[in-house]
Amino acid sequence: MAVLVLMEDGDPSLQMLTLAREFGDPLHSVRMDAVKPFAPDALAAILAKAAVDLAVSAVIAAGTDRGNDVMARLAARTGLPFAANCIAATPGDPVEVVRNRWGGSLLEGAMLHSSRCLITVTPHTFAIAEGAAPMELDVKPLVEQLEPGDLLVQVKDHVAPPGGGVSLAEAKVVVSGGRGVGSKEGFAIIEELAGLLGARVGCSRVVTSAGWRPHTDQVGQTGTKISPDLYIACGISGATQHMAGCKGAKRILAINSDAEAPIMSLADYAVLGDLKEVLPAISAAIRKLK
Amino acid sequence: MCVKRVPFTGGKMVLNAEGTALETRHLGFTISPHEECGVEEAVRIIEAGGGESVVLTLGPPDAVEQLRDAMALGIDRAIHLQTDGAEWDGEATAAALVEAVRADEAASGPFDLIFFGNESADAGGFQVGIRVARALARPCVTGLKGVKVEGESVRCEQDVDGGRDVYVVPLPAVVTVKEGLNLPRYPSVPGRMRAARKPVAAATPAPAKTRLQMMHLAVPGGSSRKTEMLGNGAAAAPAVVDMLRKAGIV
Numbered sequence: 001m002a003v004l005v006l007m008e009d010g011d012p013s014l015q016m017l018t019l020a021r022e023f024g025d026p027l028h029s030v031r032m033d034a035v036k037p038f039a040p041d042a043l044a045a046i047l048a049k050a051a052v053d054l055a056v057s058a059v060i061a062a063g064t065d066r067g068n069d070v071m072a073r074l075a076a077r078t079g080l081p082f083a084a085n086c087i088a089a090t091p092g093d094p095v096e097v098v099r100n101r102w103g104g105s106l107l108e109g110a111m112l113h114s115s116r117c118l119i120t121v122t123p124h125t126f127a128i129a130e131g132a133a134p135m136e137l138d139v140k141p142l143v144e145q146l147e148p149g150d151l152l153v154q155v156k157d158h159v160a161p162p163g164g165g166v167s168l169a170e171a172k173v174v175v176s177g178g179r180g181v182g183s184k185e186g187f188a189i190i191e192e193l194a195g196l197l198g199a200r201v202g203c204s205r206v207v208t209s210a211g212w213r214p215h216t217d218q219v220g221q222t223g224t225k226i227s228p229d230l231y232i233a234c235g236i237s238g239a240t241q242h243m244a245g246c247k248g249a250k251r252i253l254a255i256n257s258d259a260e261a262p263i264m265s266l267a268d269y270a271v272l273g274d275l276k277e278v279l280p281a282i283s284a285a286i287r288k289l290k
Numbered sequence: 291m292c293v294k295r296v297p298f299t300g301g302k303m304v305l306n307a308e309g310t311a312l313e314t315r316h317l318g319f320t321i322s323p324h325e326e327c328g329v330e331e332a333v334r335i336i337e338a339g340g341g342e343s344v345v346l347t348l349g350p351p352d353a354v355e356q357l358r359d360a361m362a363l364g365i366d367r368a369i370h371l372q373t374d375g376a377e378w379d380g381e382a383t384a385a386a387l388v389e390a391v392r393a394d395e396a397a398s399g400p401f402d403l404i405f406f407g408n409e410s411a412d413a414g415g416f417q418v419g420i421r422v423a424r425a426l427a428r429p430c431v432t433g434l435k436g437v438k439v440e441g442e443s444v445r446c447e448q449d450v451d452g453g454r455d456v457y458v459v460p461l462p463a464v465v466t467v468k469e470g471l472n473l474p475r476y477p478s479v480p481g482r483m484r485a486a487r488k489p490v491a492a493a494t495p496a497p498a499k500t501r502l503q504m505m506h507l508a509v510p511g512g513s514s515r516k517t518e519m520l521g522n523g524a525a526a527a528p529a530v531v532d533m534l535r536k537a538g539i540v
Contacts, residue, residue: 073430113502268517285531
């Protein structure tokens with residue numbers, strides 16, 4: 001049976017193909033930029049029509065913001081169930097899926113009862129595997145059939161980010177502070193260490209809720225998900241909401257005065273102590289090297 | 291504003307004996323951070339421009355607690371679609387919400403804006419708002435960090451790589467929002483007292499067939515990380531620098 005995939009630039013779509021190949025052959029693809037600027041309802045309309053024309057058994061996308069958005073619209077339009085952010089799926093009737101809950105802190109085994117399987121695949125779950133590239137569909141005739149309502153929601157403008165520099169999501173090193181930092185001013189020693197390491201400053205949700213740092217600095221399930229080479233978590237307890245955002249880090253160093261804090265056993269390295277003493281000492285030791 | 295009651299999880303996920311739900315005996319309940327920002331935005335819009343705000347949930351009888359919390363922050367009234375606490379999938383939830391919105395609009399007039407969180411904190415289905423919008427034939431923009439009503443339309447800002455994309459759609463519309471949209475206020479004592487007197491309309495919808503059927507839950511295998519203690523207090527600095535050097539960071 002044929003399968004339809006929604007492709008965008010970047011690794012998550014290539015990773016998604018690894019799972020899509022288990023659902024059938026051949027793979028047909030529609031690109032996320034088939035309609036420019038981005039118009040999610042138009043893409044859902046194109047996928048809905050193509051899925052019927054090609055009689056596909058499944059439509060699969062990467063579980064990115066746009067992947068989930070377009071697939072949910074396809075589900076709403078076609079009246080089918082939809083399983084977002086799957087980390088495994090076994091074709092059949094029903095399709096058996098394992099999907100993320102709580103930002104990946106919990107896994108759900110579920111049955112998807114549907115005439116056509118609609119799923120997205122959690123980014124960074126599968127390795128990119130060798131295999132034939134999907135055949136890109138000629139979407140021109142489908143674009144011509146779009147109705148005005150399909151283009152009601154379409155990007156009208158783009159605003160550049162304030163500031164600049166490396167984004168939190170792409171930083172190689174992130175130094176984060178949590179409740180233990182104690183105040184807005186307390187972040188000075190975090191910023192100092194971050195400066196010495198060429199790192200970005202991050203924080204936990206407690207910190208943004210208190211107004212000490214902007215939400216753009218927040219690492220977590222509802223903040224930014226990061227995967228740096230090193231994550232230094234200072235005065236952060238390691239609640240699931242936070243760990244969902246930083247578990248992709250290659251190494252985690254926890255600095256905490258509470259030996260019982262969950263992060264002290266979730267990290268690769270730990271220092272027990274008051275961050276107000278530990279951080280300046282680390283900064284001083286790094287300065288001595290330079 | 292549509293919200294969902296979810297447990298306030300701490301450092302560890304603990305399941306019930308059957309492995310079908312979180313063990314919540316020792317947990318408090320809340321709504322997701324995304325939804326807290328949606329409540330705040332709805333309150334601000336009404337404070338600035340007048341009108342009425344409503345909070346809607348589908349959940350067990352105890353979910354009235356989350357409705358009162360939202361009303362304590364300034365929401366005017368609530369609609370509670372009561373369930374027996376069983377899991378409803380996104381499709382069934384959306385169908386019940388659509389019926390409730392239609393019934394309320396027939397009685398009290400149309401909503402200009404319907405807010406959802408971008409995804410629920412627990413199930414993370416990414417679809418209820420979009421399904422409701424489709425059924426009501428209204429435009430829907432997702433994942434918003436900026437919502438501004440401008441006359442008969444709403445300007446929506448969505449975080450993307452390298453900035454923000456802007457959409458402008460006509461009202462009435464459905465928007466799904468993310469934390470960072472605003473900084474929600476804390477409830478005041480007078481707010482809580484007023485909330486206790488605000489009306490909650492209750493209904494008991496018939497559950498639709500669940501086609502994304504949850505079978506069991508599992509806590510993912512622990513991170514394979516083994517923690518190495520680098521020391522105590524300031525005396526740990528040399529060991530930290532040593533680790534940084536080995537990792538090629540300094």
